[in-house]
Amino acid sequence: MNKHCDVLIIGTGLAGLFAAANVDPKYKVFLVTKTKTKNSNSRLAQGGIACEYNENKELHESHIQDTLRAGAYLNEEKSVRYLVDNGYKVLKNLIDLGVNFDLDEFGNFLFTREGGHSTRRIFHSGGDATGRKVVEDLRNIIRLRKNIHFLQDTMALDLIKEDGKIVGCIVLENEAEHYAIYSKKTIIATGGIGSVYGSTTNDLNATGDGIGMAYRAGCEFKNMEFVQFHPTALYSEHQISRQRFLISEAVRGEGAYLRNVEKERFMIKYDPERMELAPRDIVSQAIYREMYDTWTDHVYLDTTHLDPKFLEKRFPTIFEYCKKQGYILGLDLIPVAPAEHFLCGGIKTDLLGRTKIDNLYAIGECAYTGVHGANRLASNSLLECLVFGFSAAKNINETFKNGMKEDTYVIKEIANYNYNYKPIRKKIGDYMDEHVSIVRNEQGLKLTKTTLENIKKNLEKYPNLTKYYYETLNMVQTALLITNSALAREESIGCHLRIK
Numbered sequence: 001m002n003k004h005c006d007v008l009i010i011g012t013g014l015a016g017l018f019a020a021a022n023v024d025p026k027y028k029v030f031l032v033t034k035t036k037t038k039n040s041n042s043r044l045a046q047g048g049i050a051c052e053y054n055e056n057k058e059l060h061e062s063h064i065q066d067t068l069r070a071g072a073y074l075n076e077e078k079s080v081r082y083l084v085d086n087g088y089k090v091l092k093n094l095i096d097l098g099v100n101f102d103l104d105e106f107g108n109f110l111f112t113r114e115g116g117h118s119t120r121r122i123f124h125s126g127g128d129a130t131g132r133k134v135v136e137d138l139r140n141i142i143r144l145r146k147n148i149h150f151l152q153d154t155m156a157l158d159l160i161k162e163d164g165k166i167v168g169c170i171v172l173e174n175e176a177e178h179y180a181i182y183s184k185k186t187i188i189a190t191g192g193i194g195s196v197y198g199s200t201t202n203d204l205n206a207t208g209d210g211i212g213m214a215y216r217a218g219c220e221f222k223n224m225e226f227v228q229f230h231p232t233a234l235y236s237e238h239q240i241s242r243q244r245f246l247i248s249e250a251v252r253g254e255g256a257y258l259r260n261v262e263k264e265r266f267m268i269k270y271d272p273e274r275m276e277l278a279p280r281d282i283v284s285q286a287i288y289r290e291m292y293d294t295w296t297d298h299v300y301l302d303t304t305h306l307d308p309k310f311l312e313k314r315f316p317t318i319f320e321y322c323k324k325q326g327y328i329l330g331l332d333l334i335p336v337a338p339a340e341h342f343l344c345g346g347i348k349t350d351l352l353g354r355t356k357i358d359n360l361y362a363i364g365e366c367a368y369t370g371v372h373g374a375n376r377l378a379s380n381s382l383l384e385c386l387v388f389g390f391s392a393a394k395n396i397n398e399t400f401k402n403g404m405k406e407d408t409y410v411i412k413e414i415a416n417y418n419y420n421y422k423p424i425r426k427k428i429g430d431y432m433d434e435h436v437s438i439v440r441n442e443q444g445l446k447l448t449k450t451t452l453e454n455i456k457k458n459l460e461k462y463p464n465l466t467k468y469y470y471e472t473l474n475m476v477q478t479a480l481l482i483t484n485s486a487l488a489r490e491e492s493i494g495c496h497l498r499i500k
């Protein structure tokens with residue numbers, strides 16, 4: 001049975017939730033997620049939200065310059081200014097809705113620092129649980145809104161495009177019901193792409209679904225080669241899951257060091273000025289080099305000069321998780337290695353979140369807004385979710401036209417098999433890890449391209465009406481977009497390091 005709404009939002013991370021919160025309550029909003037609303041990448045964000053919390057544009061300049069420098073100046077400056085200059089407004093909106101951030105004993109906001117930031121300007125919540133706290137609070141707030149409806153276990157398969165406009169989406173609910181949701185405006189807010197790689201800090205549901213869908217609908221993409229690897233994912237020799245536990249850069253922001261397996265503090269060789277607080281691309285590439293030179297697959301995060309009591313209070317989630325793995329922050333060296341973390345490019349949009357296709361928006365990690373350039377500055381991602389989630393909602397409120405598309409779309413019958421595509425997914429991850437991760441070369445990229453093209457061709461030949469099928473199709477499409485862009489960019493810049 002088809003459904004109808006005014007605004008369809010695909011994805012329930014921070015960008016989708018915040019957009020929903022800002023759509024005029026007179027419009028009916030559907031928030032669709034392929035799992036449960038509690039799962040998202042946003043909820044895994046530890047560090048925080050970078051924001052110059054004031055309306056004085058002169059005071060925004062250092063955040064703007066830090067963002068441009070981290071992005072190797074491939075950012076679009078007007079987008080960076082838009083991001084930073086709108087930070088106060090959106091964060092205040094979030095706080096006014098009832099979302100809380102950590103305060104000192106006098107009621108002032110507490111700020112932390114991460115790599116690439118020249119000052120402490122990062123808001124946090126629950127110590128190192130910023131994403132989880134913000135997303136949970138916001139979800140609980142908008143749950144009470146009568147115009148907002150959550151559709152869980154509902155996988156968006158493909159956008160419906162008629163007369164060049166997006167008029168909704170085909171979905172699969174509970175792996176059983178296949179129907180259309182007609183909408184006047186549609187927002188893709190599906191987040192990241194971590195599952196395309198063999199190891200990631202992302203939620204493993206991050207299979208690039210929005211990217212795949214947008215590609216099939218004819219969207220433009222930009223900067224897909226810039227995949228950021230977080231330097232300090234917890235390393236374990238016995239790790240089975242592809243998801244790796246993140247150890248926030250804020251731990252280095254509070255003074256932690258990096259040491260190689262010979263216990264040498266190595267960042268002095270790579271960025272003597274900023275050391276462990278250099279931007280992520282520089283730190284990850286330095287770790288890669290150290291691991292290569294020492295014939296190992298990890299380095300250490302050293303907090304042994306810091307007070308364990310302070311670390312436990314400041315980073316309760318990380319402290320507890322590491323303890324369960326046998327490491328006490330403040331006493332033990334913590335083994336870490338880089339893992340896929342963030343896609344800096346994505347579906348091309350303007351500053352209002354609009355794609356080139358009428359009635360279709362993209363916000364959050366799946367979107368390219370021009371703010372990140374060749375490497376994202378730490379804690380700018382949640383800020384981006386807020387700024388562009390708000391802008392898209394505002395634009396929708398201002399341009400909304402009544403009149404609903406008739407139910408004319410004919411849903412194709414597709415066969416249904418119990419395949420789980422695990423071997424194909426593993427192959428995609430293996431090739432991406434080997435040839436399209438921190439260090440890349442032409443030969444490896446070409447080999448990966450051919451392999452991915454063959455996988456895609458085979459998948460397309462045998463369509464299957466299951467979540468696994470569409471996820472795998474989206475993964476291979478996303479991997480191909482990254483690989484093709486990486487092949488096209490021959491220079492090394494930001495998080496794209498070409499050795500030939």
Ligand code: SIN
Binds near residue numbers: 048247379380381
């Ligand atoms: C972190 O806490 O290190 C991650 C935050 C981010 O990705 O910006």
